[in-house]
Amino acid sequence: MADKIKDAKIVFVVGGPGSGKGTQCEKIVAKYGYTHLSSGDLLRAEVASGSERGKQLQAIMQKGELVPLDTVLDMIKDAMIAKADVSKGYLIDGYPREVKQGEEFEKKIGAPALLLYIDAKAETMVKRLVKRGETSGRADDNEETIKKRLDLYYKATEPVIAYYEKRGIVRKIDSELPVDEVFTIVEKAIDELK
Numbered sequence: 001m002a003d004k005i006k007d008a009k010i011v012f013v014v015g016g017p018g019s020g021k022g023t024q025c026e027k028i029v030a031k032y033g034y035t036h037l038s039s040g041d042l043l044r045a046e047v048a049s050g051s052e053r054g055k056q057l058q059a060i061m062q063k064g065e066l067v068p069l070d071t072v073l074d075m076i077k078d079a080m081i082a083k084a085d086v087s088k089g090y091l092i093d094g095y096p097r098e099v100k101q102g103e104e105f106e107k108k109i110g111a112p113a114l115l116l117y118i119d120a121k122a123e124t125m126v127k128r129l130v131k132r133g134e135t136s137g138r139a140d141d142n143e144e145t146i147k148k149r150l151d152l153y154y155k156a157t158e159p160v161i162a163y164y165e166k167r168g169i170v171r172k173i174d175s176e177l178p179v180d181e182v183f184t185i186v187e188k189a190i191d192e193l194k
């Protein structure tokens, strides 16, 4: 399996909830033809399927907590294999959420070539999420859960950035700017990979 995807670029897309990861990933897909895998979307699809596993996941996500590592990693891996023959690159959006998740990913799948750190202020993220909550239908886009997700982001996910910074693969993206300006910075980071 690792063989099948070893030539494809792996990009981790890391940032707080509402920072704009999904928005930028969509634009990368449109321009570069990468495969976008959002761990949250994969999990929500499982919930929507109504399976027993989905029900357990929903309870965890509603509380703003992290779901078990193996569950997420298996889903990402299956989704990557499914696209292995056509994919030039993979955007792994919303994963790793903690350093351990990154280590496990590398053991089972491969090393990232780049980490896009989508950076916005807490205040900005809250505003965007509350707004997104008006239409997203996401059970976790409410103020109480948003606060928990932000706390968990600062505690568990920021160390991920420090971990990969040591390898020199982190590109910090100022996501306070308008979407298209953010993308201009993103494009430079992706173009460096070629």
Ligand SMILES: Nc1ncnc2c1ncn2[C@H]1C[C@H](O)[C@@H](COP(=O)(O)OP(=O)(O)O)O1
Pocket: 015, 016, 017, 018, 019, 020, 021, 022, 023, 024, 128, 129, 131, 132, 175, 176, 177, 178, 179, 182
């Ligand atoms: N640079 C930007 N300026 C203004 N709004 C933005 C933005 N990037 C994203 N948004 C909006 C779109 C969404 O409604 C909301 C959250 O964006 P998202 O891409 O869904 O975030 P994430 O996937 O990181 O949780 O904020």
Ligand SMILES: [Mg+2]
Pocket: 021, 022, 038, 040, 094
């Ligand atoms: Mg998202």
